[in-house]
Amino acid sequence: MSEGDAMVDxxxxxKFQGGEESAFETLVRKYMKDAYSFCLRLTHDAQEAxxxxxxxxxxxxxxxxxxxxxxxxxxxxxxxxxxQHRDRIRRTRRAExxxxxxxxxxxxxxxxxxxxxxxxxxxxxxxxxxxxxxxxDRQREVLTLHLYQGLDYREIAAALECTYDDVKxxxxxxxxxxxxxxxGYL
Amino acid sequence: MNCAxxxxxxxxxxxxxxxxxxxxxxxxxxxxxxxxxxERSRKLxxxxxxxxxxxxxxxxxxxxxxxxxxxxxxxxxWAIAAALLAGITGLVVFSxxxxxxxxxxxxxxxxxxxxxxGENRIRxxxxxxxxxxxxxxxxxSVKLQFAAASLLFKLADGPTRDRVLARFQQRKEATxxxxxxxxxxxxxxxxxxxxxxxxxxxxxxRWAMGVLQKLHRLNRQxxxxxxxxxxxxxxSTDVDIQRHALEIVKKxxxxxxxxxxxxxxxxxxxxxxxLRFLRQETKKDFGKDKEAWLKAIGGSN
Numbered sequence: 001m002s003e004g005d006a007m008v009d010x011x012x013x014x015k016f017q018g019g020e021e022s023a024f025e026t027l028v029r030k031y032m033k034d035a036y037s038f039c040l041r042l043t044h045d046a047q048e049a050x051x052x053x054x055x056x057x058x059x060x061x062x063x064x065x066x067x068x069x070x071x072x073x074x075x076x077x078x079x080x081x082x083x084q085h086r087d088r089i090r091r092t093r094r095a096e097x098x099x100x101x102x103x104x105x106x107x108x109x110x111x112x113x114x115x116x117x118x119x120x121x122x123x124x125x126x127x128x129x130x131x132x133x134x135x136x137d138r139q140r141e142v143l144t145l146h147l148y149q150g151l152d153y154r155e156i157a158a159a160l161e162c163t164y165d166d167v168k169x170x171x172x173x174x175x176x177x178x179x180x181x182x183x184g185y186l
Numbered sequence: 187m188n189c190a191x192x193x194x195x196x197x198x199x200x201x202x203x204x205x206x207x208x209x210x211x212x213x214x215x216x217x218x219x220x221x222x223x224x225e226r227s228r229k230l231x232x233x234x235x236x237x238x239x240x241x242x243x244x245x246x247x248x249x250x251x252x253x254x255x256x257x258x259x260x261x262x263x264w265a266i267a268a269a270l271l272a273g274i275t276g277l278v279v280f281s282x283x284x285x286x287x288x289x290x291x292x293x294x295x296x297x298x299x300x301x302x303x304g305e306n307r308i309r310x311x312x313x314x315x316x317x318x319x320x321x322x323x324x325x326x327s328v329k330l331q332f333a334a335a336s337l338l339f340k341l342a343d344g345p346t347r348d349r350v351l352a353r354f355q356q357r358k359e360a361t362x363x364x365x366x367x368x369x370x371x372x373x374x375x376x377x378x379x380x381x382x383x384x385x386x387x388x389x390x391x392r393w394a395m396g397v398l399q400k401l402h403r404l405n406r407q408x409x410x411x412x413x414x415x416x417x418x419x420x421x422s423t424d425v426d427i428q429r430h431a432l433e434i435v436k437k438x439x440x441x442x443x444x445x446x447x448x449x450x451x452x453x454x455x456x457x458x459x460x461l462r463f464l465r466q467e468t469k470k471d472f473g474k475d476k477e478a479w480l481k482a483i484g485g486s487n
Contacts, residue, residue: 024256028249036248037239050243054252061256128237146199147234153201172195179230186229 009073017065024064028057031077034149038078041144042085044129052088056081075158078151082141082159089137124185131181139174142167189213189220198227287311289318297333299421309341316342333418379411383419383434395437402440413442420446425455432456436463444468448479 009030015023035056040049060080067076132140141160145151146167151159153167160167179186196202197210214221289311296304308315319341322334379401401408419431428450435442444467450460451474464479465471472478 025249025253028252029245032245032248033242036242040240046240049240050248054248054255057252058256061252124233125237128234132234143234147231148239153196153199168196171199175195175227175230178234179226182230182233185233186226 006072006074010069013064013067013069013073017067024061027073031074032057035077035081038144038149039081039085041132041148042081044133052081052084056084059084071158072155075151075155078145078149078155078159079161086137127185128182131178134181135174135177138162138166139170139177142170143174143178146171189217192220194220194224194227198224198231287315289315290322293319293322293330293333293337296337297330297418300333300423305337305340308337379408379415383412383415395434398434398438398440402438409440412438412440416442417446420450425453428453428456429459432459432463444483445480448476448483451476451479 009027012023012027016027032053035053036049039052039056040046043049043052056077060077063080067073071079132143135143138160142156145156145159146153153164153171156167157164192213193202193206193210197207202210214224287307287310289308292304292308295301296308308319311318316338319334319338322330323338379398383398398412402412416431416434419427420435422428422431432447432450435447444464447460447464450456451464453460457474461474468483470482472482
């Protein structure tokens with residue numbers, strides 16, 4: 001994320017805190033695609049992802065007046081999605097259920113008659129999802145934020161409320177494990 | 187720099203600059219093994235990135251939904267969540283504008299039966315009233331906690347609600363481990379009751395019912411809390427909450443005061459269901475005549 005981009009966010013936050021409601025809508029429009037795809041990668045369920053991302057923004061709306069800019073708005077927002085997601089997992093034991101969903105989806109796709117090239121692509125997609133899902137929570141969060149959301153190490157550290165070195169270590173462990181588990185595809 | 191010291195991931199991720207970056211590049215130029223490892227890392231990135239993100243929902247619909255949900259007052263479910271908070275104990279009586287309002291008494295009355303008048307009287311107490319409500323979140327009675335939380339979330343401003351939720355969050359973190367374990371007969375397990383009840387009204391009945399049933403069997407303190415909280419929910423002004431509470435009454439093998447169900451007979455949405463339940467439980471039928479019902483069940487409740 002560029003510094004200019006962060007400045008734009010900071011200005012929008014200030015405007016919202018000053019009473020300009022439309023500034024929040026601008027932030028939602030700016031981040032909804034990222035937020036939704038992030039939540040989809042966490043949940044593997046479109047409906048749940050939409051619910052999680054919408055409620056994340058709702059909670060952000062309610063908490064934004066108290067936001068003091070200790071981290072970037074973007075990191076702060078991701079922290080909200082992550083906390084919500086963790087909360088859901090704890091409450092509903094969704095982790096196991098998600099794995100089942102991913103497996104079922106992969107099996108369903110594999111059962112579909114497809115051209116050879118797309119067969120390979122969908123099989124790979126299923127395998128990758130399962131392997132990512134099998135990572136420990138922190139490794140999966142770090143990897144997803146980095147790889148799919150494009151956050152740098154500092155932004156991830158702020159979002160997960162951990163240190164730069166924690167991010168580095170978890171990313172490295174995730175890669176090491178995935179290189180081993182996906183070696184047939186590398 | 188040797189291979190073990192090589193910061194390959196940081197290099198790949200663009201986290202290195204200046205001399206650090208140059209140092210890695212210098213090593214890579216002379217080490218085939220590390221070049222090969224870098225290549226494998228790049229391939230892995232490419233494989234992982236090949237997984238598509240999925241179709242994003244329509245932006246206008248999404249934004250409209252967020253807007254309407256954000257402006258909606260926080261509902262009873264949040265209130266229930268907040269009721270889990272442990273806090274300061276003891277309530278005070280105070281006055282505002284020269285007119286005394288006994289917030290504790292008003293709260294107790296509201297806990298028995300929520301009313302707009304009671305809510306208004308507490309509202310008229312201003313910030314001091316909210317402080318009393320916040321204090322009441324730590325009160326021993328679950329019934330009072332529910333009522334206090336419900337009012338707090340209706341009347342308090344954003345920062346107060348945020349503060350209350352933050353405390354709730356901390357508490358929930360602490361209880362998360364044992365909420366997922368099988369509840370037993372430990373004294374502290376009765377604290378699970380509000381969590382289980384809140385999940386039951388949040389559409390996760392199967393798990394919650396199991397927990398409530400078990401707690402009821404094992405823990406005397408929990409028995410009172412379950413009955414108190416479900417009766418409070420039956421008196422809610424939100425028909426969905428009432429519906430869930432009635433489901434709990436129907437499904438759980440626990441003796442609830444039937445008078446609370448009689449109160450539902452007036453409800454256009456739940457009256458018929460309540461009547462069916464009362465007939466089944468008592469093998470009697472007084473139609474929607476509340477007085478007759480109350481008289482009939484008076485001895486057993």
